[in-house]
Amino acid sequence: MTHVVSKHPYRRRKDRHDSRDHKYRLHLTAPVPPETLPRRVDLRSFCSPIENQGDLGSCTGHAIVGALEYEENLQQEQVVQLSRLFVYYNERAIEGTIYEDAGAEIRDGIKAIAQFGVAKEDLWPYDPSQFTIKPSLEAYNDAMNRRALQYQSVAQNLDAMTHCLAVFKRPIVMGIQVFESFESEEVARTGVVPMPQVGYEQCLGGHAVLCVGYDLDKEVFIFRNSWGDSWGDKGYMYLPFRYVLNANLAEDLWVVMKMQ
Numbered sequence: 001m002t003h004v005v006s007k008h009p010y011r012r013r014k015d016r017h018d019s020r021d022h023k024y025r026l027h028l029t030a031p032v033p034p035e036t037l038p039r040r041v042d043l044r045s046f047c048s049p050i051e052n053q054g055d056l057g058s059c060t061g062h063a064i065v066g067a068l069e070y071e072e073n074l075q076q077e078q079v080v081q082l083s084r085l086f087v088y089y090n091e092r093a094i095e096g097t098i099y100e101d102a103g104a105e106i107r108d109g110i111k112a113i114a115q116f117g118v119a120k121e122d123l124w125p126y127d128p129s130q131f132t133i134k135p136s137l138e139a140y141n142d143a144m145n146r147r148a149l150q151y152q153s154v155a156q157n158l159d160a161m162t163h164c165l166a167v168f169k170r171p172i173v174m175g176i177q178v179f180e181s182f183e184s185e186e187v188a189r190t191g192v193v194p195m196p197q198v199g200y201e202q203c204l205g206g207h208a209v210l211c212v213g214y215d216l217d218k219e220v221f222i223f224r225n226s227w228g229d230s231w232g233d234k235g236y237m238y239l240p241f242r243y244v245l246n247a248n249l250a251e252d253l254w255v256v257m258k259m260q
Contacts (some may be wrong), residue, residue, distance in 0.1 A: 008227065009185050010205025011057030011103020012175050015252045021107075024152040024164060024255055031235075032167055034159075041166045042213040042222060046073045048081065050235030052228035056128040057103040061088035062226035063173045063208040064109045068118055070171055070212075072146065081121035085128075086135050086143060090116050099132050106173055106208055106252045110151050117143035150257030156247060161221070162214055164255055171224070172211040174253040176239070178204045189233045191232030193239045196249070211244070211253075212236070 048069035050218040053062050061084040072080040090112035091104040119139035154160050154172055164170055179189075179196035182204070187193055196203075213222035220238040244250050 006173045008207075009053075009055060009057040009101070009103075009209050009234060010178050011101070012206035012208040013103055013105050014175065014206065015105045015107040022150075022152045024154045024160060031159075032163060037162055037166050037216070039116075039217055040213070041162070043070065043165065043169065043171055044212055044222070044224075044236065046070050047171075047212060047224060048073060048079055050213050050224065050229040051126070051226055052083065053084070053226040054128050056088070056131055057101045058084055058088040058128075058131070059208040059226055060086065060091060060104045060106050060109045063210045063224075064106070064113060064256075065118065066210040066224050066226075067171050067173050068113065068146070070210075071256055081145075082124070083119045083121050083135070083139065083143075085126050085131060086116075086119045086124045086139055087112055088131060089135060100132060102133075103206075106254055109208075110173075110227075110254055110256075114147060114151065116140065117145065117147035119143040139237045152255055152257060154253035154255050156250065156253055158241065158245060160251075161211065161244075161253070162216075165211070165214055168255070170255050170257070172251060172255055173208065174211060174244075174251050175206050175208050176243070177248075178207045180204065187237070188231055191237035193237050193243065195240055195243055198248075209223040209237075249252055 006023055064087055065082045065084045069080055069082055087109055091109040092098050095109045119142045123142050124135045124139040154164055179201040181194050210224040211221050212224050219241045221244050223237050225237055
C-alpha cells in the first residue's frame with residue numbers, strides 16, 4: 001500500500017481504560033420507546049461558530065470546547081467563545097507532552113476541564129505558534145468560573161446515543177479513525193463521509209469530533225468538525241451509523257453534563 005500524506009493532523013489517541021469512568025445510563029434508567037424518538041435531531045442551532053484547528057493537532061481541544069460552548073449557549077442563550085488552546089495545553093500537561101504537538105486522549109481533555117475549567121477565548125486566543133506556552137494566570141482564574149462538574153462516558157450503541165441527543169439534548173464528544181476517502185474533494189464539498197474500505201484505504205490516524213444530531217431515515221449521525229466553515233456542509237459532516245457504531249472505526253464517547 002502506498003503511503004499517503006494526509007492534509008490534516010490526526011493526533012487524537014485512544015483513551016486508556018479506566019474502570020472509574022462514570023457511565024451515561026439515562027437510556028437505561030429513563031428509557032424512551034424507540035418509536036417515540038424523533039426521526040431526526042439536530043442540535044446545531046445552539047452550537048457556536050465553526051473554528052479551524054489549522055496544522056495543530058488540537059482536535060480534542062476543539063471538540064471538547066465545542067461541547068462546552070454548546071452547554072453555555074444552551075444555558076445563557078448567547079454565543080460564548082472559549083479557548084481551545086487553553087484546553088489543548090492542559091490536556092497535554094496531564095500527559096506530560098507540553099512541548100510536543102502530540103495530540104491527546106479525549107479523557108485527558110475532559111479531566112483538564114474538570115480540574116482547570118476553560119478560559120474565554122479573548123484571554124488565551126488560538127495562536128498555534130503559542131501551543132507550548134502556559135496560559136496566563138488571568139486565563140486560569142477566569143477558567144475556574146466554568147469547570148465541567150459532571151461528565152460521563154456514553155455507550156457506543158444507537159439507544160444510548162440517540163437518547164443523549166434527543167432526550168438529554170446534549171452533543172457527544174468522540175473519536176473516529178480517519179481513512180483516505182475522508183479527505184476527498186467530494187467529502188470536502190458535501191460533508192457526506194462514506195464507509196471506509198478497510199484494507200484498501202490507508203488509516204490516516206485518530207480525530208476528535210462532536211456528534212450533534214442524527215437522522216434515522218438516512219441512518220447518519222451529524223458531526224461538527226474543526227476545519228473551518230468552508231469545509232463540508234458549512235463545517236459539519238454526516239457519518240453512517242455503521243461507521244460510528246463500529247468499535248474498530250470509532251470510540252471514546254463522552255458527554256458534558258453541566259457546568260458551574
